[in-house]
Amino acid sequence: MATANELNINTDATADEMAAELFGDGIQVLTSSYSGDTAASGIYSGADTTTPGVAPADSGVILSTGRAVDFTNSDGTTNTNQVGGRTTDNVNGIDGDVDFNSLTPGNTQDAAFLEMTFIPEGDFITLDFVLSSEEYPEFSNSQYNDVVGVWVNGQLAEVTIGDGSASIGNINQGSENIYVDNTQDQFNTEMDGFTITLTFVAPVERDKINTIKIGVADTSDAAYDTNLLIAGGSVQSAFVAQDDEIEMPAGAARNLDVLSNDGDGSGVLTITHINEVRVYPGDTVELASGQFVTLNDDGTLNIEGNGDVETAYFNYTVTDDDGHSDTALVEFNAITPPCFTRGTLIRTLGGECAVEDLRPGMAVMTLDHGPRKLLWVGRRKMACDPRTTPIRFAKGVLGNHKDLLVSPQHRMLITGQFAELLFGEDEVLVRAKDLVNDLTIRPATDQTEVEYFHLLFGDHEILWSDGALTESYQPGPETATGFDADTQDELLHMFPELDLTTGSGYGPAARLSLKAYEGRVLASHLA
Structure with a gap:
C-alpha cells in the first residue's frame, strides 16, 4: 500500500x-x-x-x-x-x-x-x-x-x-x-x-x-x-521516438527493431524502460496481457506471444547520446490468416462462384491482372469467439451486392479522396476489424461457428468477393503456426523461396497496407 x-x-x-x-x-x-x-x-x-x-x-x-x-x-x-x-x-x-x-x-x-x-x-x-x-x-x-x-x-x-x-x-x-x-x-x-x-x-x-x-x-x-x-520538457523536437506496429501469429515470437524510426538516424540510442520497467540488455518484461518482451544486446526487442489472437500495446523509453529522452508505443497484433467465409461469391472467368466450390486451376478474375490461375485453396472450421468472429459488411457499404463476411484480419480495398488526402494513395488496403463502425460494419455476433477459406495465387491479388474488392491470401509469418505441416510443405513446394517465419520470398502486397490506427482514421472519414 x-x-x-x-x-x-x-x-x-x-x-x-x-x-x-x-x-x-x-x-x-x-x-x-x-x-x-x-x-x-x-x-x-x-x-x-x-x-x-x-x-x-x-x-x-x-x-x-x-x-x-x-x-x-x-x-x-x-x-x-x-x-x-x-x-x-x-x-x-x-x-x-x-x-x-x-x-x-x-x-x-x-x-x-x-x-x-x-x-x-x-x-x-x-x-x-x-x-x-x-x-x-x-x-x-x-x-x-x-x-x-x-x-x-x-x-x-x-x-x-x-x-x-x-x-x-x-x-x-x-x-x-x-x-x-x-x-x-x-x-x-x-x-x-x-x-x-x-x-x-x-x-x-x-x-x-x-x-x-x-x-x-x-x-x-x-x-x-x-x-x-x-x-516537463517533453514537448520537444530535438529527439522524437515514433510508434511501431507489428503483426505476428498467435503464440509465435518475433524480433522488432523499434529504434529504426526513432530520432534522425544518427548517434547511439538506448532503450531504458519497457512498459515503465527499468531494463538492461537481456532483461525480460512480462506484460499484463501475458506476452514477454526481451531487450536484446543490439537494441531490438523480442516479443513472445501468449497464444491469443488479440491486439495489445506496450511502451518503451529511449535516450540518445545527447541525453534526450522520449517514449513511444508498440502495437502488436497476434493474428490468424485472412480469409473468406463459406457462401462468399468470388468472380471467376465463368461468372460468380461460391468460394467453397473453387478448385486449384480455375481462372479467377483479378483487378490488376485479369484472369489468374488459382494455385491453392485452404479451409478451416473454428468456433467463433471475440477474436475469430467474422466481420459483417452490410449490403452496399463497399459495393457488395449482399452482406459480406470476412475474417477480422482480411484486408479490404478502400478507394477515394480520403485515401489520397490522408495517405497519398488512390487505393489502400485496410483490415476489416479496423473498419468496424458498429453500424454497417460490425462483428457477426450471431455466428457460433465459421468456416474460413484461403485463396492463393502467384502474386498478391485484388479479387471481387460478393462484389466488393478484397485481397487474396498473402503468405506471412502466420503461415508457420496457422497451418499444419502438410499444408506448409505444399506451400513451400509451390514457392521454394518462401520463408515461413517472415513471409519473405512471396512478393509484395498489391497495395499499401495501412497500420491499425491509420485504418481507423480512414474509417472515421468514411462513416
Missing part, C-alpha cells in the same frame, strides 16, 4: 510558467495563454518521490476538470484514495468549447487548456502524458467519456490506440498493458485509475511559427474529476 501525501502543485503558476515547464529542447516559445478555472491547473514537482509510478515525470504540468490539488490527499495513511468518486462540479472551467465538443457526441464542461505559439527546430514534436480519472473504471464505456485534446496547427493529434482518442472510453481497463487500476489504494493518488506514459507525435513546420492547444474536459456532465499530467 502507498502512503497518502500531497503532491506539490503550484496552482498559481502562470501560462508562461507552465509553457516554460512543458517545452524542451528544439523549441522557442513565443506566446502562451490559459483558459479554465485557476484551481484546475498548475506545475507539479517531486512526483517521483511523492507519487511513484503515477506521473509521467518528476515535474510537469497538470490540467484538471476539477481542482488540481485533489489529485492526492494529505492523510498520511495508506488511505490514498479517500473519496471513491472525487468530483468537483463547482469549478469555473470552460463549458462547450468548440474544439472539445468536436471530440464527443455530447457537450463538454469544465475544460482546462493551454494555447501556445512556438518555433520548432525539427519536423515533429512529441508530448508525453498520463491520463488519470475518477471515471475509471465504472464509466469507461459510458457517455461520460472525459477526453484529452491536443491540436497542432489546428489539426487534432491522435494516439496509436483504438480509435485514436485520448479518452476514458478509448484507453481503459480493456487495454490492460497501458491502464493501471487504483481502486485498492495501490498508488498515491485519489484517482481510481490512470494510464502509463503515452505519447502524442505531430508534424510541425520547421523554423516557422506553429500553434498548439492542449487540454482536458468533462463529457456529458461536470462530475468526477479527470486529470492530464504532461511531463
Whole structure:
C-alpha cells in the first residue's frame, strides 16, 4: 500500500510558467495563454518521490476538470484514495468549447487548456502524458467519456490506440498493458485509475511559427474529476521516438527493431524502460496481457506471444547520446490468416462462384491482372469467439451486392479522396476489424461457428468477393503456426523461396497496407 501525501502543485503558476515547464529542447516559445478555472491547473514537482509510478515525470504540468490539488490527499495513511468518486462540479472551467465538443457526441464542461505559439527546430514534436480519472473504471464505456485534446496547427493529434482518442472510453481497463487500476489504494493518488506514459507525435513546420492547444474536459456532465499530467520538457523536437506496429501469429515470437524510426538516424540510442520497467540488455518484461518482451544486446526487442489472437500495446523509453529522452508505443497484433467465409461469391472467368466450390486451376478474375490461375485453396472450421468472429459488411457499404463476411484480419480495398488526402494513395488496403463502425460494419455476433477459406495465387491479388474488392491470401509469418505441416510443405513446394517465419520470398502486397490506427482514421472519414 502507498502512503497518502500531497503532491506539490503550484496552482498559481502562470501560462508562461507552465509553457516554460512543458517545452524542451528544439523549441522557442513565443506566446502562451490559459483558459479554465485557476484551481484546475498548475506545475507539479517531486512526483517521483511523492507519487511513484503515477506521473509521467518528476515535474510537469497538470490540467484538471476539477481542482488540481485533489489529485492526492494529505492523510498520511495508506488511505490514498479517500473519496471513491472525487468530483468537483463547482469549478469555473470552460463549458462547450468548440474544439472539445468536436471530440464527443455530447457537450463538454469544465475544460482546462493551454494555447501556445512556438518555433520548432525539427519536423515533429512529441508530448508525453498520463491520463488519470475518477471515471475509471465504472464509466469507461459510458457517455461520460472525459477526453484529452491536443491540436497542432489546428489539426487534432491522435494516439496509436483504438480509435485514436485520448479518452476514458478509448484507453481503459480493456487495454490492460497501458491502464493501471487504483481502486485498492495501490498508488498515491485519489484517482481510481490512470494510464502509463503515452505519447502524442505531430508534424510541425520547421523554423516557422506553429500553434498548439492542449487540454482536458468533462463529457456529458461536470462530475468526477479527470486529470492530464504532461511531463516537463517533453514537448520537444530535438529527439522524437515514433510508434511501431507489428503483426505476428498467435503464440509465435518475433524480433522488432523499434529504434529504426526513432530520432534522425544518427548517434547511439538506448532503450531504458519497457512498459515503465527499468531494463538492461537481456532483461525480460512480462506484460499484463501475458506476452514477454526481451531487450536484446543490439537494441531490438523480442516479443513472445501468449497464444491469443488479440491486439495489445506496450511502451518503451529511449535516450540518445545527447541525453534526450522520449517514449513511444508498440502495437502488436497476434493474428490468424485472412480469409473468406463459406457462401462468399468470388468472380471467376465463368461468372460468380461460391468460394467453397473453387478448385486449384480455375481462372479467377483479378483487378490488376485479369484472369489468374488459382494455385491453392485452404479451409478451416473454428468456433467463433471475440477474436475469430467474422466481420459483417452490410449490403452496399463497399459495393457488395449482399452482406459480406470476412475474417477480422482480411484486408479490404478502400478507394477515394480520403485515401489520397490522408495517405497519398488512390487505393489502400485496410483490415476489416479496423473498419468496424458498429453500424454497417460490425462483428457477426450471431455466428457460433465459421468456416474460413484461403485463396492463393502467384502474386498478391485484388479479387471481387460478393462484389466488393478484397485481397487474396498473402503468405506471412502466420503461415508457420496457422497451418499444419502438410499444408506448409505444399506451400513451400509451390514457392521454394518462401520463408515461413517472415513471409519473405512471396512478393509484395498489391497495395499499401495501412497500420491499425491509420485504418481507423480512414474509417472515421468514411462513416
